[in-house]
Amino acid sequence: MHTKTMQVRSASYRDLGQVDDLYRTTMEVEEELTQRLAAAGPHSPVPGAGLARAWSILTKSLSALMPLADVGDQLFVAEHHGRIIGFVQAEPAPGGRAWQVINLCLDASAEGHFAGVPLLQYLFNEGLARGVSRFLVRIPEGHALASLLREQGFQPYASEQISFRELPQPPHQPPEPWVPARREDLLGVYLLYLRTAPHAVAAVEAPSLKQWRATFQLGWLSRLEARSGDSRHYVIEREGQVVAWAGVRSAARARPTQISMMLDPQHKEMSVEAVHGLLGRLPQGATICLLRHYDGELARAVAARGFEPVATQLLMARDLPMKLRAKPALKPAQRAIAGAIPVVQARSFGDGSR
Structure with a gap:
């Protein structure tokens, strides 16, 4: 296919019908695969109806647990002869320097196959133009x-x-030893992360407190002390030090309750107590637990409470250098005018520029 016949651009409201059709078609293919896996009996990698449903939720988008959202400034489409053959969607992380890729959907045709690279390149260029230098994806x-x-x-x-x-139904017991996180716990949670994560992981995800806050768990910790919205945070302290953190994201229409945890390796004997106490804070119903590959003690404690593994997702990142545009040098006459008279350049909207 000649990419010259393909146009990549920002989506408009008139594209939403085709975008939704493409998304639904892709989901129907994955739903059929899910049903086949569930029907495979004991040989299926997704045993049981409940796990099959969870697998379906997890695989319905490029970025697990993130359904197709409303159209926004970070939705870009690839068009070929008037037909949408692919789209990519991103969500700004708190802080504005990173975008989380939440959907990359391509048509099953040959045209759609070749749309992936132009869509990602367009996403990178748009991000750089808006001061975004980091791009993240869960897949x-x-x-x-x-x-x-x-x-x-x-x-x-x-x-x-x-x-x-x-x-x-959660047991009627005090959910010890967790307490709601406070604003001042942020540094303690960051230090807990540094004690927990391997150096190779922290070097990418947490070169600074600001970067980590915007990146870790999709920016959950940017609102550590929040009492509204769909997220709650809890900590365990010992002798004035944060030794465990838990995040709980409430269930939504297309997502079960979601939990994630960190535990200080020096306090691994608390893993069973920590998991037991956190589950006492959760509502009845479907729950998904996300744990990093290095959280072995917590993974064993979660498995002991009946959680079954569904899938593994990769966390990927791409960093791009910010390009500073040099201002052209002014001629002497222009410098004199510019220094004396404020110049306002009007924008032209006739050509579609923003």
């Missing part, structure tokens, strides 16, 4: 688009195990 291990992301410079830096369980 199920073995996903068909993983090779494309690697070719375009995304590098895996960590992995997460995703486990699922239908939680019964």
Whole structure:
């Protein structure tokens, strides 16, 4: 296919019908695969109806657990002869310096196959123009688009195990030892992360407190002390030091309750108590637990409480250098005029520029 016949641009509201159709078509293909896996009996990698449903949720987008959102400034489409053959969607992380890629959807045709690279390149250029230098993605291990992301410079830096369980009615007991996180706990949680994560992971995800806050768990910790919205944070302290953190994201229409945890390696004997106490704070129903590959003690404690592994997702990042545009030198006469009279350049909207 000649890419000259393909146009990549920002999406408009008139594109939403085709975007939604393409998304639904892709999901129907994955839903059929999910049903086949569930029907495979004991040989299926997704045993049981509950796990099959969780797998379906996890694989319905490039970035696990993130459904197609409303149109925004970070939705770009590839068009070929008036037909949308692919789209990419990103979500700004708190702080404004990173975008999380939440959907990359391509048509099954040959035209759609060749749309991936132009869409990602367009995304990078748009991000750089808006001061974004980091691009993040979560993708199920073995996903068909993983090779494309690697070719375009995304590098895996960590992995997460995703486990699922239908939680019964929580027991009537005090959810110790967790307490709600406060604003002043942020530094303590960051230091906990540095004690927990391997150096190779922290070097990518947390070169600074600001970068880590915007990157870790999709920016959950940018609102550590928040009492509204869909997220809650809890900590465990010992002798004035934060030794455990937990994040809880409430269930939504297309997403079960989601939890994630960190535990200081020096306090691994608390893993069972920590998991037991956190589950006491959760509502009844489907729950997904995300744990990093280096959280072995927590993973064993979660498995002991009936959570079954569903999938593994890769965390990938690409960093691009910011390009500073040099201002052209003014001629002497122009410098004199510019220094004396404020100049306002009117924007022209006739040519579609923003």
